[in-house]
Amino acid sequence: MQTHARAPVSRRRFLGLSAAGAVAGAASLSGCALQVSTGVSGPGESVTVMVKSGDLTPDLIKQAKKDTGITINQVDYDITKLIAMLTSGNPPDLVRGVGAVDAAYFAARDVMQELDTYFANSSVLRVDDLDPVNDLWRYDGKVQGKGSRYGMAKDFSQDSMFWFNTAAFDKKNVAYPSETEPVTFDQWLQDAQRLAQRSHGQTTVFGGSYNGLVKLTLMATMTASAGGSLFNDDFSKADFTTPEARKALAWYIDYCKLKVGPSAILPDPNGWDGPTYQAGRLAMSNNGYWLGGLIGTDPKLAKVSRLAPAPVFAGGPRISACQGGTGLWMPRKAHNKDAAWRIFEWFFGEAPAKARATSGWGIPSLKSLRPLMPAKEEYQKRTLKAQENELKHFSVVAVSPYISVDAFESLFNQVSTPAMQGAMSVDTLAGHLNSVINQQIERGKEQVG
Template sequence: MRAHSGAPPSRRRFLALSAGGTAAGAAALSGCALQVAGSVSGGGGESVTMMTADGDIDPVLIPQAEKDLGIKITRIKMDITRLIAMLTSGRPPDLVRGIGAMDTPYFAARGVAENLDPYFAKSTILKADDLDPVNDLWRYDGKVQGKGPRYGMAKDFSQDSMYWYNTALFDKAGVDYPPETEPVTYEEWLETAKRLTQRRNGQTTVFGGSYNGTGITINLVALTAAAGGNLFTDDYSRVDFTSPEARKALTWYVNYAKARVGPSLIDPDPNAWDGPTYVANRMAMSNSGYWLGGMINAETKLAEVSRLAPAPMFEGGARVSSCQSGTGLWMPKKAPNKDAAWRVFEWFFGEGPAKSRAEAGWGIPTLKSLRPLMPHQEDYQKRVLKAQEDELKHFSVISFTPYVKVDALDAITNQIIPEAMKGQISIDTLAGRLDSAMNRQMKLGKGLVS
């Protein structure tokens, strides 16, 4: 890998940032010379700019943090186009939102992310032995995730192949509950979903089960790992959907869509995601992981009949229960106020915001010392917590490619896979088309960083 100079990253290095080198990436770069509105000036380490999404930080916590830390915190909304502009102009935010499972290799390989190991080594708030293993998604050694320097940290997480289920809907359909600590097979899960699906006058009134993960590509990566393989080649420069394991994963997901037991590209959920549908008692199972508990806990009657089950496994495959997101923050190498940014980083991940997230049940805390704050007062919460604690034993990091953003791969899959879901093309044809289109993007991406 090429050594990086102290200069800002060239525009060429980011041609693939938004859409794998497509027109969207080029369009994003058209704004690189624009003034960066909303950034705060450096000097004295007293001001920090955070680029985050709505909902990442409770706004009421910021004034108190500014008072306690003596640091001005300015939040600007996460925008990939604007981020490219700021990075390439050499004036980036101090902290940036990222999805550890997919973003870490991408930004580390391009030399724009700061190695945070020296900061962690000195911290009395974020101690290495207190970090949950999920934070290894934010490590990258130049080849794979889970090893090497830390480039960020997850704010909370779920094992996203775990699924919630509504016992009242199981009872109504006369279906036995899944085991609480032993996984069913994916084949069994799909058969159960078929039995739980309710239709009236040709319309689905209750989805038997949703199994889309946090995104279509990362879900297929996780399914392939569960089948005992890797969707990527050993050097992560290509995908291979024709391998037996990837083909098994692809076949299962296409069959899930064909069965119309849950939302898919050919049968979309009007709510656009599982949360509102599950809360409305119109979805019997949802593989949203522990994170959805924050929403479920707000509805006492629903929470009392909801359970959390282990991630399924393929017959003969490994028991794999990964995190498909690990959303958190990273620090650009050219951040103007690194010491102040680190203090805000500590606050966000180890103090007020972290404690609030843990208490609400919106994800598992990424500091082990905060786990006692997870909701456990009610019997149904204790039951969920027991299932989740047992599942933590089966967590593992699954590496993603550094050569292209997941959005570009999702766009390809979204365009091609519906034909297979409708039975218009075979799995073999689908695998070949996905390989061809994705590998063209990845080859371009590799050329930009190697």
């Protein structure tokens, strides 16, 4: 396959890539490039893969060499290092990414390789076998979810779903949510209020968590659940003042103000839901199927845990999106694309993919691997039934390619804190968010254009 003969990323696009760092306070970047694969063909090839430590274990790297004959040189994922490598023209051959928020962002900046020809010629990763979640990794130059494929999810969850602990519901005499029909957001919040436990003014048991994976996808998916879109048609503006976006924003601010669950003004001491749910200090956890991998390590907890559908707004559509879709993408200037694709196939369609499918830590992104999902124990059968029912309601919720996930998160939390504390109205907050978010989007659009 021919390599595109393009110059390294321009300074203008570099500024677009690093815009998030300006907001989040990232350090300035140097031009230090790491050694990458040599492009040697045949046995003995090597590829550089930038991932987090848990993505590729030493054992998996050894297995890759055994199965494919290709040596993986692993580089720890770091956005500063990645941008330096991209701008110097020496990128890794494969890079970790989160489809929901990274695909359109990087594709719009022309640093990703289109993979359509590779997919078309692959006997391992057939397009008709790809779960629709992989559409998160598509971008047509305007809208996420359509057009060329730029990557693939290793597995996924529908992250607006939630787990609940029946023991916590029994203790407070609260009726269980249905495992097939969604509760309304208002009902969820009422339940969370009843389930929360406090002592001496301190929350000892959270009634429920509902923060999504990041605020960008949380606000976008909740607005979609209200029947609207957080962004305009060309994604050049966000609008929190539309009836649908305001409904989503008002609900989330109420959730924070009521202090029924962790938020920017009531942090979870554990940093995330897992340990808190395991300890019986969280009655409902807004995490999808993947959290079952953790829950399943404790048989007593697994017995009282249930997975419920994504909530809905009364009168709104049933939306159950994936807010993650973590996987890999190939930089356009990668030096050894064919070898990188072989590792791509192996990682997403061969031994590692089959092992992930059996683990319960995510839904396989190949439909043919779904029969491997754990269904031996009663709780696994119950979870699988709820999950299979929910798959019918999956849809891609597109986000703007002109603002990074980190920039959105930082700005949202900064501007929203007074409203969470009851010191600002939702309408005032919506106006402030429009101002700061759209300033950032405008800068991003100028850098991409």
